[in-house]
Amino acid sequence: MSDWLTAQEIAQSIGVTDRAVRKRANNESWPFRIDGRSRRFALNALPETYRAKIAEAMAKEKAKTSAHFVKGKALADRNLLGNQLSDRNQSESGQSGAAELMQLTGKAKLRAECKLAILSSWRSYLKPYIASNQKVEGEKAFAVLYNNHEIEYANDIYSVINSIAWNSPRRWQKTLEEKGAAALGGQYSSVKQHLIDQQPTLRDFCIGVMYHDPDIKATNLLKAITGQNHVGGNDWNIPSKSSVRRWMTEFALQNPLAMAHRKNPERFKGSNKVSWGNASESITHINQLWELDSTPSDVLLTDGRHSIIGAIDVYSRRVIVIVHKTSSAESICMMLRKGMLRFGVPEMVKIDNGKDYQSKRVTAVLSALNIDVATTNPFSGNEKSHIERFFRTWSHGISKLLPGYGGHNVAEREKIRNRVSFADRITKKGSADIEVSLSSKELQEIIDQWITHAYEHDHHRTIKTTPFDRWNEQRTLIRKIENERALDLLLSPIPASGGRAAGVRTVNNDVGILVGGISYFAPELGPFIGEEVFCSWDPTDIGRLYVFTGKDMGFICIAENPQMAGSSISLAELSKAAQALQNEERKKQTLQLRRAARKVSIDEAMTNYVKARASENQGVEPFPQPTTTDLGECYQAAVDATQHTPAKQGISDDEFKRRRAEQIAEQNAAQKVINEGPRFRSEFDEFQYLFRQKQLRSLSHEEIVRFENYRKQNPSQAKMMEKMLGSSEEKASR
Known part of the structure; x- marks a missing residue:
């Protein structure tokens, strides 16, 4: 090939x-x-890259005409397998050295990076020389160019390595292949293995101790090592305390995720666990999914510690909460009632495995309203991240401004307590370190005002707007509750008893439907003797039950207790014993409340904040959404049941709570009367006692049931006893 080349010859040589x-x-x-x-172009005037590729092509063409070419190819074929194995070893060594290169710092790392750059240009420069079997000449020529600083580099490599020997790159290449890139840094070698790591049994023992106590100190770990070495008969080389401390630090750095999880699993979920993406990205409309949860209130109240039960609409982030003594099936149903009357009926709710949320009453209500249920995995609060985030916003934010705030955890509680000096606690006898002045009712009002006037109008990062605007931006067909009484029926089943679910009873041929020792009757129950039915209280009258078929919730009738229906007997009279105990406790709490009220009612900072936000959003109401009342057969049956009685004025949440409390108190009082009655050694003694009491007074309903049951089960004995007792009474009367 001449020194003047055509464009076609150049293109063939360089592959373009x-x-x-x-x-x-x-x-x-x-x-x-x-x-x-x-046109022919001068070879020496072509770009450097072109000249190198052309020289390589010329050398290859010349080599093929050489007598040694065939012999060289055969030798290469014989050594192919050995070369592949060598390449594999070099690859593994290179990967190891690359990992170590990332750990180099300072001048050692700078030297290694410069040598790698020099090697890259050195290999490119030698290609045509190697092709023409003139490698040494190429190495010497490269050294001359480098030492004259005629090779251009992106970085100032010459300031680090000013000059090289002609065979220096060859030695570097060998080091790179055998020891990896990190060895190019100079006198670099892997850190000497720690004394603990040199002894596998000792290392396993130390890891086991740190697993069980991730916060152990080096001093205590050294003591454990010494003891185990003596008792276990080991022959360990015991490290010093500073050596143990270094090993613990290195182990923690090498296993950060495992150590973080062992030290605090709950914090790991919030801080370390991967949570990329958006947990609500599949939620596309209002009321598609509600998340339900409960949390203890951090605010101490005059009527005791309470819980906050809440639900959040995942799409809009609007929230509904109630403050209740405990998180129970009763309180969850009350929260659902409040939420559904305000937002409508959700398509699905997500709940956890708590017994209150998995209770038969809650699941029965959700099923009756055709609400799907999704249950989270045990101990996986992150699966209800939206309601958990709301609770955190409340407890770590505005609740701290309230009087009676007791801290979110033990550590915070201790900090609040320490704000009162030791001297004050000693000199001011009886003074509390936390001022308690709010009642549960006041706390409920504060939370409702904060949600309505502040929370719903604050910008949320994930939805990129406010919950109020998010709700109004979409037009969604909402399942609406129009008949509150029908909802109350579904939310007020009679208590569970005898292993049966809440609301379920069997119709008896003698006592009708028995609830807490009270019988309810209706002519329509005749065809259902011996069958299970579903019963709900009449929220306005304890003497009435709404009865539905157990299979398809079809309305049957309204069953009544003849003595209690129509409120002829007040609930106060029926629960007199229970109210006496309540009044005594109420007097104690009222006295405490009055003393606290002289100091402060509601913290001024919180009150002023809510008032300010209320003035900003005065008169702002959500746009009405299109609604439907098609809530399923159960709801329709409850609506049909309400149409069989005169419509009464709807009741408030407080009134609903009060009446349910009266019902429960009445049941407890009736049970107390039964428990406090006389005790009998046998059913025969009880029958004898009831027979004599029957001559003196009117028996209670429960006593009549037991008396008649004994007569039916033991007719001959009952007849003989009545005859004997009757004749003895006649003699006594004479």
Whole structure:
């Protein structure tokens, strides 16, 4: 190949099209001469990269005509397998050295990076020389160019390595292949293995101790090592305390996730566990999914510690909460009632495995309203992240401004307590370190005002707007509760008894439907003797039950207790014993409340904040959404049941709570009367006692049931006893 080349010859040598060569020649004005009809370009005037590739192509072409070419190819074929194994070892060594290179710092890392850059240009420069079997000449020529600083590098490599020997790159390449890139840093070698790591049994023992006590100190771990070495008969080389401390630090750095999880699993979930993405990205409309949960209130109240039960609409982030003594099936149903009357009926709710949420009463209510249920995995609060985030916003934010705030955890509680000096606690006898002045009712009002006037109008990062605007931006068909009485029926089943679910009873041929020792009757129950039915209280009258079929919730009738229906007997009279105990406790709490009220009622900071937000959003109400009343057969049956009685005025949440409390208190009082009655050694003694009492007074309903049951089960004995007792009474009367 001559020193003057056509565009086609250049293109074939470097592997591009001749058009690309001509275009670059025109752009860079390569010198040329005309040979016939073709242009020929001077080889020594071509770009350096082109000259190297052309030289390599020329060397390969020349090598193929050499007598040694065939012999060399055969030798290469014989050594192919050995070369593959060598390449594999070099690859593994290179990967190990690359990992160590990332750990280098300072001058050692700078030297290694510079040598890698020099090796890269050295290998490219030698290609044509190697092809022509002149590697040594190429190495010497490269050294001359480098020492004259004629090779251009992106970084100032010459300030680190000013000059090289002709065989220096060869030694570096060998080091790179055998020891990896990190060895190019100079006197670099892997850190000497720790004394503990050199002894596998000792290392396993130390890891086991740190697993069980991730916060152990080096002093205590050293003591454990010494003791185990003596008792276990080991022959360990015991490290020093500072050596143990270094090993613990290195182990923690090498296993950060495992140590963080062992030290605090709950904090790991919130801080370390991967939570990329958006947990609500599949939620596309209002009321598609509600998350339900409960949390203890951090605010101490005059009527005792309470819990906050809440639900959040995941799409809009609107929230409904109630403050209740405990998180129970009763309180959850009350919260659902409040939420559904305000937001409508959700399509699905997500609940946890708590017994209150998995109770038969709650699941029965959700089923009756055709609400799907999703249950989270045990101990996985992150699966209800939206309601958990709301509780955190409340407990770590505005609740701290309230009087009676007792801290979110033990550590915070201790900090609050320490704000009162030791001297004050000693000199001011009886003074509390936390001022308690709010009642549960006041706390409920504060939370409702804060949600309505502040929370719903604050910008949320994930939805990129406020809950109020998010709700109004979408038009969704909402399942609406129009008949509150029907909802109350579904939310007020009679208590569970005898292993049966809440609301379920069997119709008896003698006592009708028995609830807490009280019988309810209706002519329509005749065809259902011996069958299970579903019963709900009449929220306005304890003497009435709404009865539905047990299978499809079809309305049957309204069953009544003849003595109690129509409120002929007040609930106060029926629960007199229970109210006496309540009044005594109420007097104690009222006295405490009055003393606290003289100091402060509601913290001024919190009151002023809510008032300010209320003034900003005065008169702002959500846009009405399109609604439907198609809530399923159960709800429709409850609506049909309400149409069989005169409509009464709807009741408030407080009134609903009060009446349910009266019902429960009445049941407890009736049970107390039964428990405090006389005790009998046998049913025969009881029958004898009831027979004599019957002559003196009117028996209670429960006593009549037991008396008649004994007569039916033991007719001959009852007849004989009545005859004997009757004749003895006649003699006594004479």
